[in-house]
Amino acid sequence: MKDNAPQLANIGKFQNKSVTADGQTRAKVSLTRPETLWFNTGTLCNIECVNCYIASSPTNDALVYITADEVRNYLDQIEARNWPVHEIGFTGGEPFMNPQMIDMTRAALERGYKVLILTNAMAPMMRRKMREGLLGLQKEFNHMLTLRISIDHFRPALHDEERGDGSFEKTLAGMEWLRDHGFNMAIAGRTVWGESDAESRAGYARFFARHGFDIDPQNPAQTVLFPEMDETVEVPEITTACWGILDKSPNDVMCASARMVVKRKGAEKPAVLACTLLPYEPEFEMGHTLAEAEADVHLNHPHCAKFCVLGGASCSG
Structure with missing residues (x-):
């Protein structure tokens, strides 16, 4: 069952997998170019953010x-399956809470995949075992490994509004350690405070320059600015006709190129999801294997419309 909030905001919508509320054919997306496989390392995190989507x-x-x-x-x-994957992503929770994080990263790097780790760069990453493991990986695979750090805002007070008092300084310390040891970094920010894209990127540019971070504020793969995922906002359903109206291809949507693996509490084995943004929606669980995950994805959720089709979101670099 879907959450009550989106149901109330979108009464009658997103109910039928194949048909919209007004009887049109719902848009669906095929896995045309599987480029990224995500692993959710677990939902445990060292902090609790105000608006964490998971x-x-x-x-x-x-x-x-x-x-x-x-x-x-x-x-x-x-x-x-001969998937043309070039990148493995790890997200959480906080990935460095998982005691096997270094082993998982190494497994992907040794196969020749680029690895992207989403982290808050706080205490879990800064444990001695994790730092030593990261330094070993950096020495062998530096050009293949990137850590994307969550910096919700370049102003400490606004970042701490989301993540708790003192969070900014702890994350900054982690970023400085990564900088000093030559790691590739990107950041993930949020567009919650009403600033324009240009204003946000200018603010991050000042922050990067002040601390000597080699991150391009204008490159959307290095400075990723995510819109707020508000399920209470009414959004249109996406029909097959929308692709032509929006001048957009279904191949541009995230589920055309990515899947995510999760392991639910009590489950015997992991499952593959259509989308990184919908970890708790049963409809978007595709089975236990990548073969099963090659099925089409029907865009039957407000996030599909607002965040992916209309907002052009992508979790990958």
Whole structure:
């Protein structure tokens, strides 16, 4: 069952997998170019943010820690299915809470994939074992490994509004350690405070320059600015006719090029989801294998419309 909030905002919409509320054929997306496979490392996090789309926290273990052997199994499946994947992404929760994070990263890097890790760069990453593991990976695979750091806003007070008092300074310390050891970094910010894209990027440019971070504020793959995911806002349903009206191809939507693997609490084995943004929606769980995950995705959720089709979102670099 879908959450009450989007149902109330979009009464009668997003109910039928194949047909919109006004009887038109709902748009669907085929996996035409599988380029990125995401792994959710678990929903546990060292902090609890105000607007976390996945409700990560120190106590939420709805998605449990995935293991390195489970990751290797899916890497084998990529090769068996001949998917043209070039990037493996790790997200959470906080990935460095997972004790096998370094082993999972190494498994992907040794297969020749680029790796993107989404992290808050706080205490879990700064544990001795993780720092030593990262330094080993950096020495062998530096050009293949990027850490994307969550900096909700370049002003400490606004960042801390989302993540808690003192969060900015702790993340900054982690970024400075990464900088000093030559790691490739990107950042993920948010567009919650009403600034224009140009204003936000100018602010991040000043922040990067002040701290000597080699991050391009104008490059949307290095400075990613995410819109707020508000499920209470009414959005239009996407029909097959919308592609021509919007002058957009279904191949541009995230589920044409990516899938995410999660392991639910109590589950015997991981599952593959159509989308990184909908971890708790049963309709978007596609099965346990990549073969099953090759099915089409019907755009039957407000996020599909607002965040992906209309907002042009992408989680990947």
